[in-house]
Amino acid sequence: MSGPLTGEPLALEARNITKRFPGVLANDSVDFALEKGEIHALLGENGAGKSTLMNVIYGLYSPDEGQICVDGKEVAIRDPNDAIAHGIGMVHQHFMLVPVFTVAENIVLGSEITRGPTLDMRQAERQIRRLSEEFGLQVDPQAVVEDLAVGEQQRVEIVKALYRDARILVLDEPTAVLTPQEADDLFRIMRQLTDRGVSIIFITHKLKEVLAVADHITVMRRGRVVGTTTPEETDEQGLASMMVGRDVVLEVDKSPAQPQQIVLEVQNLSVQDERGVVAVRDVSFEVRAGEILGIAGVQGNGQTELVEALTGLRAPQSGRILLDGREVPFHNPRYLIEHGVAHIPEDRQKHGLVLPYSIADNLVLSTYYREPFSRGVQRRQRPINARAGALIEEFDVRAPGAFTPAGNLSGGNQQKVIVARELSRRLRLLVANQPTRGLDVGSIEFIHRRMVQVRDEQIAVLLVSAELDEILSLADRIVVMYHGRIVATLATAQATRDKLGLLMAGSGL
Amino acid sequence: MEGTIVHTPRPSSISRFLRNYGVAVAVVLLILIGSGISYSITPLRTTAVLAATLRASTPLALGALCGLYGERSGVINIGIEGQMLLSAFTAFLINAYVGNLLLGVLVGVLTGAVMGLFLAFMSVTLRMDQIIGGTVLNILAFGLTGYFYQQGLTTPGKLQPIPLGPLADLPLVGQVLFNNPPITYLTLLLVALSQYVLFFTRWGLRTRAVGEHPRAADTVGINVYFMRYANVIIGGCLAGLAGAYLTLEQVGSFERMMTNGRGFLALAMMIFGKWNPLGAWGASLLIGFTYAFQTRLQFMGTIEIPPQFFGMLPYLLTIIVLAGFVGRARPPAADGVPYEKE
The missing domain is CATH 3.40.50.300 (P-loop containing nucleotide triphosphate hydrolases)
Structure with missing residues (x-):
């Protein structure tokens, strides 16, 4: 494990970042410090503000307040181009790969190598092979991305960041889509990267993984940083309590x-x-x-x-x-x-909810045709709304209101809407x-x-x-x-x- | 998802080529073989039909390229018909009043570009439904040209064939390929150029990325809105050129609704050609051939069938081809989906 090197400037520092969305304070004066060559886990529940912070660092959101420093110098990051120029690379939770393109085409996209006006894919493929050997990341530059397994696609994303000379790598929920074996592979790769001086921010909500791979752990809750700790100082129970803000069973x-x-x-x-x-x-x-x-x-x-x-x-x-x-x-x-018979389906977005419908309408999907929600052929909005208000309260659905489309909710809150509907009959x-x-x-x-x-x-x-x-x-x-x-x-x-x-x-x- | 490294067999380059350009290859082969046989029987008629095929395919190929630039970048353009019609009209008016053919063509191209800009504004900036946006263009063109149409207006001449030196004297090929008016030549160049641009240049890679997965393009610093605007306007120029072809090269005058559905046929050619310039060109040749063939049949007049039935041929073939032969044509994944930055 590569410990903190005293005296060296921080790879990345975010100071006092505040980001507001309509009705939500997504980041509230957040401070975050990443040392060179470390794996720093950013832990928090869905909606805690982890992704917002990373999108600010990667230039996808502009913060309302705060500064970002790279290698000790303050930098302005207005869009992903700026972030890439400062050596920041991001592997998004939903891969940003064009499925019908080859691995090489995906990697060079936006930073193409050309000879005259023509793309020089041979040269690109040579560079990708060199990177993949140097960092122990096996990818086939000529394979088409949609034919690849999820774990391979993730390696392509990492090579894509390294191709842009990323020294700071943000991995957003990288293990959510992986099998346990693929996740182990990923952790091995992360170690190889830090050994070569890359600093990694590892976003997750899985406690076991954090304890296994992180050097430092920063926990966020409801838009704020609750604290920073190390795996030695804490355990699953401790981290869970920090994340949720109370003792968790x-x-x-x-x-x-x-x-x-x-x-x-x-x-x-x-x-x-x-x-x-x-x-x-x-x-x-x-x-x-x-x-x-x-x-x-x-x-x-x-x-x-x-x-x-x-x-x-x-x-x-x-x-x-x-x-x-x-x-x-x-x-x-x-x-x-x-x-x-109540049913909580396997795929909540496909079979559990009508995503464009409001929470209120989703809550009466199985009862809309009965009293008091309708009379004859006519729907009655008032009882539907009253029912929604009561269930949102009872089942602790976190949403701006009963008329928010179900598609705008986080996964946890979507599931709570389904549970509320099914258990209230x-x-x-x-x-x-x-x-x-x-x-x-x-x-x-x-x-x-x-x-x-x-x-x-x-x-x-x-x-x-x-x-x-x-x-x-x-x-x-x-x-x-x-x-x-x-x-x-x-x-x-x-x-x-x-x-x-x-x-x-x-x-x- | 089982192992860490799954190597899926990659189709060989030949089979990939055939899958993408099978249409073009088959059509060109068929026409070559057919015309070879037919040339040995009636050389004159064969030459005439083939030359007419190339010319009839010109506006279709240009229209298909217009649709292709738009859709490859993620914007559906069903307003090609309108772009062609209004461009045909403006190009004709300029020629009629100024008497300069080149200026007429340029104004036609410009008209198409402006309509492309309008479509891009509606579908990229306003995020309107793109089918509605295209329909707006069509209605606009039908209305404007119908209202300002002047009966009996004629022009001083149209674009004439330019024989390419000794090449034009070759038997068959000389007349078919090397003795054409300028826009027909230009179209062949544009087809080849588009194929190169889309698949072998930075611009093409970025255009296709924006049409497949705009957010991925955005995260590597590509300006999605700019790419879509630019490609829709490029498409507009091509549709404008097709319009200018109709009035200044093919007919020499303007008639109400003279595009006669070619803008929509062009979209079918684009799909038949699987969103590839060469494929779309092959499809255009096929339909161009039926145009030429049915005209020839009408002239022969030996068969007692009303000419309207022959006139149906190109459209009938389009329906058959689209319904049965396209197979699994896959449009760009983000085709028709407005992009919204977070």
Whole structure:
């Protein structure tokens, strides 16, 4: 680990940065100091102001107040060109790559090498190969970007910054899209870069990663810097409290389940995916009132199709689904909604919300046609608004107002809108598919607490998750799916990570 | 997403070339073979049809290039018809009153450029729906030319063919390729130049980046708005040239609605050619050939079919081609999407 080198000027210093957006103070007198050759983690929940600060440093936003110094000298950064000229490179969370261009074309874009009026791609490719050897970043300059895996695309983004002589590299949520193996690769690359004198700002909300790779950690909350620390001085619990501003329960606190009668019974269900391949094979299980049944499994083992069949979005090939002992018609979402089935879908933006609609309208998506939200063919706005106000309050949705389009909310707040809508009806069964994917600590804690609360109200809960920690901490019983079949059913008390991991990989016990 | 390094097989350069320019290659080959056979039977008629093919394809190719510059930078231009029509009109008026053909062409080009500027203003600065913006251009042109149209106005002459020395005396090719009026020659140069500019220069790389992923271009310091304005105006110049071709080179006078849907056909040529200048040119040749062929059929008059049916040929072929043969043509990803800086 490369420690701070005393006496040398800071690679980057942001002083007193303030940035206001209409109705929001995104950055409130933020100070941030990056030493040469260090990995400095910038930690915070969604909406804490991390991305705003980085966009100010990269010249995409102009700050209302404050200065930025590079190598001890104050600089003016008005647009990305200025940032690039001062050696600042940024790898955005959503990659800024043109999918149909080659790797080389993407890297040189904006700083092209030409011979006369003609692009000199050979020369560019030579330079890229040299950079990729020097920094140990494998990229193929002639490959087309859309053919590359996510991890490779990220390497292209890093080479793109190095090609512009970046000495300061900003990585915005770089691990959000990576598999654990790809993330490990990235951390190795980050170390190689700092060994060669590059300074890295690493934006994230994943606590384990921060402790593993950072030299310094700066925590932001609601537009302000809460403090700067090092991995030696703190731990997960400490960082989580700094991020959220109060003590956070990382473990879910719940009493033993008291299962009652069977609510959902699935008998010999088989479901095909859209290509006509059997995705769910002859699956049978039941969920009782007052228990959480967890479905564990690596993604793509039939969970999506199973949930779609249970929520009426996909017609099964064979089998029966019984709700409170009565057989359910296939492919009929409204029947299920009216009989008390709630659904937190896997893809909240695609299947959970109508993004251009307001929060208020999204909150009545399953009830808009009933009293008091409509009378005859006419919608009644006042009860809809009143309901929205109450739910926003109860579920702590952070938004400028009930008429904000759902698409403008952060992921955590979008999920809260869905949870608010689904849990505010008369309920018998809650089906939650990856309910906390991509969310920050505070929102995860909130959603977990609500799910346990729902269980304690004698409602049956079916939880599908690829996160083992989530299954182990929430579920009362666990079934493991592998290649469309249920390969094991066990009580959570008997389940360990190793045991589940083996079952999920298809090796029986 | 499994391994760290996934090497996907890269299509060979030949198969990539065929995928992009298959249309152009097939059309040129077909015309070459067909005309070879036909030349051995009726040399005179073959020569006439082929020469007419090239000329009929000229406004289509120019219009397609106009659409292509716009769409490659992310602006849909369905106002090509209007740009052509108004340019044809202004070019004709200048020639009629001033009597200078070159000045007429320049004013036609300028008219197209100004209309391009207007379209860019609507779609880039005002972020209007681009289909509406293009429709505004069309209605404007239909209205202005209809209102100021003067019946019986004639011009002193039109652009004449320029034989290129001894090349023009070659059998078949000489008459078809080397004995054409100036805008027809210029179009061939512009097609080649556009192909070069779009795929082998800094300007082209940036234009395509802005049309595919404007935010990515923005983050590396490319001015998205400037690129879109410039490319739409370049397109306007080309549509203006197509308009000037119609009045000053092909017909020699102005008629109401004389573009006759060529601006829209040009868009189809652009799609058929998969947003590549060479491909669009090949598609234009194909439709140009049906124009020439149907004219020839009407002149022969040996078959008892109303001439209107022959007149339908180019449009019919366009429908067939667009409906069935385009395959997976993929427009630029940000085509038609206004860009908003954060």
